[in-house]
Amino acid sequence: MREAGLYCPGGDFYIDPWKPVDRAVITHAHADHARAGSLNYLCATACAPILRARLGQEIAIQALDYGNSLTIGTVKISLHPAGHILGSAQVKVDSNGYAWVVSGDYKLDPDPTNQPFEPVRCNGFVTEATFALPIFRWPSSAETFAEINAWWQQNRDDKRASVLYGYSLGKAQRLIAGVDASIGPIYTHGAVERMNEIYRQSGVPLPPTVYAMEAATKDFSGALIVAPPGMNGSAWLRRFGNFSNAMASGWMQVRGHRRRRAIDRGFVLSDHADWPGLLSAIEQTGADQVWVTHGSIAPLLRWLNEKGIAATGLQTQFSGEDANPAEPEESDAA
Amino acid sequence: MRRFAELYFAIDGSTKTNDKVAALSKYLREAPPADAAWAVFFLRGGKLPAPVPSRLLAEMAAESADVPPWLFAECYEAVGDLAETASLLLAASPDRRTEETLDQFITARLIPLRSMDKTEQRKFLIESWSLLSAKERFVWNKLITGSFRVGVSEGLVAKAVAAATGLAVNVVAHRLAGAWRPSAVAWEALANKDATDAHPGQPYPFSLAHPLDSEPQALGNLDDWVIEYKWDGIRAQVIKRQGEVFLWSRGGERLTDSFPEIVAQFAALPDGTVIDGELIAWKDAVLPFADLQHRIARKNPGKKLLDSTPARIFAFDLLEWQGQDVRSHNLDRRRELLHALPLHFSPVLQPKDWEHAAELRLGARDLLAEGLMLKRRNSPYGVGRERGVWWKWKLQPYSVDAVLVNAQRGSGRRASLFTDYTFALWDNDKLVPFAKAYSGLTDGEIRDVDAFIRHNTLEKFGPVCAVKPELVFEIAFEGIQRSNRHKSGIAVRFPRMARWRTDKSAADADTIDSVKALLPETIKP
Numbered sequence A: 001m002r003e004a005g006l007y008c009p010g011g012d013f014y015i016d017p018w019k020p021v022d023r024a025v026i027t028h029a030h031a032d033h034a035r036a037g038s039l040n041y042l043c044a045t046a047c048a049p050i051l052r053a054r055l056g057q058e059i060a061i062q063a064l065d066y067g068n069s070l071t072i073g074t075v076k077i078s079l080h081p082a083g084h085i086l087g088s089a090q091v092k093v094d095s096n097g098y099a100w101v102v103s104g105d106y107k108l109d110p111d112p113t114n115q116p117f118e119p120v121r122c123n124g125f126v127t128e129a130t131f132a133l134p135i136f137r138w139p140s141s142a143e144t145f146a147e148i149n150a151w152w153q154q155n156r157d158d159k160r161a162s163v164l165y166g167y168s169l170g171k172a173q174r175l176i177a178g179v180d181a182s183i184g185p186i187y188t189h190g191a192v193e194r195m196n197e198i199y200r201q202s203g204v205p206l207p208p209t210v211y212a213m214e215a216a217t218k219d220f221s222g223a224l225i226v227a228p229p230g231m232n233g234s235a236w237l238r239r240f241g242n243f244s245n246a247m248a249s250g251w252m253q254v255r256g257h258r259r260r261r262a263i264d265r266g267f268v269l270s271d272h273a274d275w276p277g278l279l280s281a282i283e284q285t286g287a288d289q290v291w292v293t294h295g296s297i298a299p300l301l302r303w304l305n306e307k308g309i310a311a312t313g314l315q316t317q318f319s320g321e322d323a324n325p326a327e328p329e330e331s332d333a334a
Numbered sequence B: 001m002r003r004f005a006e007l008y009f010a011i012d013g014s015t016k017t018n019d020k021v022a023a024l025s026k027y028l029r030e031a032p033p034a035d036a037a038w039a040v041f042f043l044r045g046g047k048l049p050a051p052v053p054s055r056l057l058a059e060m061a062a063e064s065a066d067v068p069p070w071l072f073a074e075c076y077e078a079v080g081d082l083a084e085t086a087s088l089l090l091a092a093s094p095d096r097r098t099e100e101t102l103d104q105f106i107t108a109r110l111i112p113l114r115s116m117d118k119t120e121q122r123k124f125l126i127e128s129w130s131l132l133s134a135k136e137r138f139v140w141n142k143l144i145t146g147s148f149r150v151g152v153s154e155g156l157v158a159k160a161v162a163a164a165t166g167l168a169v170n171v172v173a174h175r176l177a178g179a180w181r182p183s184a185v186a187w188e189a190l191a192n193k194d195a196t197d198a199h200p201g202q203p204y205p206f207s208l209a210h211p212l213d214s215e216p217q218a219l220g221n222l223d224d225w226v227i228e229y230k231w232d233g234i235r236a237q238v239i240k241r242q243g244e245v246f247l248w249s250r251g252g253e254r255l256t257d258s259f260p261e262i263v264a265q266f267a268a269l270p271d272g273t274v275i276d277g278e279l280i281a282w283k284d285a286v287l288p289f290a291d292l293q294h295r296i297a298r299k300n301p302g303k304k305l306l307d308s309t310p311a312r313i314f315a316f317d318l319l320e321w322q323g324q325d326v327r328s329h330n331l332d333r334r335r336e337l338l339h340a341l342p343l344h345f346s347p348v349l350q351p352k353d354w355e356h357a358a359e360l361r362l363g364a365r366d367l368l369a370e371g372l373m374l375k376r377r378n379s380p381y382g383v384g385r386e387r388g389v390w391w392k393w394k395l396q397p398y399s400v401d402a403v404l405v406n407a408q409r410g411s412g413r414r415a416s417l418f419t420d421y422t423f424a425l426w427d428n429d430k431l432v433p434f435a436k437a438y439s440g441l442t443d444g445e446i447r448d449v450d451a452f453i454r455h456n457t458l459e460k461f462g463p464v465c466a467v468k469p470e471l472v473f474e475i476a477f478e479g480i481q482r483s484n485r486h487k488s489g490i491a492v493r494f495p496r497m498a499r500w501r502t503d504k505s506a507a508d509a510d511t512i513d514s515v516k517a518l519l520p521e522t523i524k525p
């Protein structure tokens, strides 16, 4: 660890640095992992267009296909699907026969908008811990989408709009791909629509969506509106008339989080691994040394240590896009 | 059970009263009669003796989920509720979901738990958990531990029953009054449309006042107005018909059983009399609102409570006289009839002019009144919130700048954040706690204060964190009284955070003496 973040001396690069550096390897394009200002970026091929959209078209990016490896300095580096969002990668670094893997954010649950998580054998594993408590066990996404569809349908029957909050990159596209688009039209916030375009260009099939500001109608009853969580309570929503609102996030598992936001419904849908997911991912790596970062670090550490797995905490500045849904969102301009 | 859990989450999740009424009435229409009865019972705050304490239930859940005590503690910390933590820790087994009804769960699963020992309870509970989804388990755990609570009023339940059955709300409220025992038969009696129970207790809709939003001079001639104090009690209607007395709150709560002294007083009135007034606790002067609440909560109060905290009605309007609806009479005429009755009346103020009225308004606080009421003399009794007939001219709240010294996590929806704060004022060079408040900040501010607390906790006493005294808030409150139970020697009413004074440091906060200077001299009206 260095001041700017997680550093690999053998290859002289940082992974997800939070300060500008010469060479940054990026696990995925969420704001807490991908920051502007570095001279050179390395990321998965599918991540590159998103990274450009978020950090600027002019940045220097080297894209690497999943599974291909590259030698930098004395180390060999390769990227492997993390299942978190489109282009999200685990970073594997091979140094003198010792392999470590930095997971970035990951989930094991199926998600049609990105490649599934791939377990990578290694000696040392750096895992995230956003939802590292046994109270977090996700229902199947099929179950959650059935609930979302039922809610949307009911709202349509009651002649009101359905406003669904989900992080603009990743969660929003997973929602749009997963709902039953035959229920009604889908409108989006600009930040969501921008990412939809990139997903489509990358070959991820999404049902048709319309940027809400360009809607041909003023009647949104029966429509689904997908917006970032930051829009909750904002004047932007007025145009939709009578609506019910809901949020899709792993935090919706806890009643207190749901109620604090004063939203009508909370759907449990996360792009992070739940407790059983974290444990199974850690086990599948076969690692004998685990570093824990990003979330509920202490409980997972203690759990692993009690199970005889050497684990250490790693203080980082990753907050988790799910952890603080009220973080300022991009303005609504597609 | 599934349907009842869905009902719970529909009500819990909604912020709109209409949605809650709709969800409940839908449930009542669709559920078997016995389930409907239980739902009405639980939603009106009814409790069954809890067979298992929360702590024990949580331990059993942790054990059966194979979660060690320290990890359970971490989970509880994140959730803030034992029954919920327990329900989240247990793994789901969706293949075994049951169709058992709420009534079956209560009679065949909850009640037998009472006569079991711990080992049997544990076995029995694990069996019942395995039949339920996480949400159903949550509701079930709440029922078992006696901590089931839903944010609905009795009035809302009555409304939903009315909507489900097609009966009038006051008929429902009347039928539910007293000790209502849940059963299929009880539900059918409640929902019965044929029983034409003449309900002598039917109240009139209350006339409501508008806040005065202009200078009082704009109301014109002072002589056109009746001016009274606005008492800080509960708006009530007292009905004497067919030899019976009924006491209703404006919220539709039937208070008759809590106030035998008022019933006795009104029993002496002729049948066919209905008055409107303010219910207050009174012993030589108005007693604090909390005392009145205490009285309301106690049905059939004993002599001790009746002696220590007597209550009365300040009558200010007459709605029915000799069996006739007199609401269309002018206020002057109604009051003339009213004042001939042997009752307590809200004193009528007779200011010389509007300036004098304003002075009287400022004095209202000393009487624990909230301000003045202005009522147009030549007006009939209004229906609902009619404009221009009744005005309430309330006092501005007090406010002081105080320092945040202690914090505690919220409950329910705010369980994961520090949201309950204690504020202190200076007493020479010491900070003395004087009020607790938990409302008034935006979600964003709550998050910022929460972050400050996490980084500036000096010491922990159980759930309470002593916080570095640095943040200053403007605390608004409605009333102030001496109190021996408080270290500061004062108790304030309705304290809340009016503003976060980021421009002030702890040293700039107010002193306890400056607040004591606001204490009223008790004056009898």
Ligand SMILES: [Zn+2]
Pocket: A028, A030, A033, A084, A105, A320, A321
């Ligand atoms: Zn992420």
Ligand SMILES: [Zn+2]
Pocket: A030, A032, A033, A105, A294, A318, A319, A320, A321
């Ligand atoms: Zn993250």
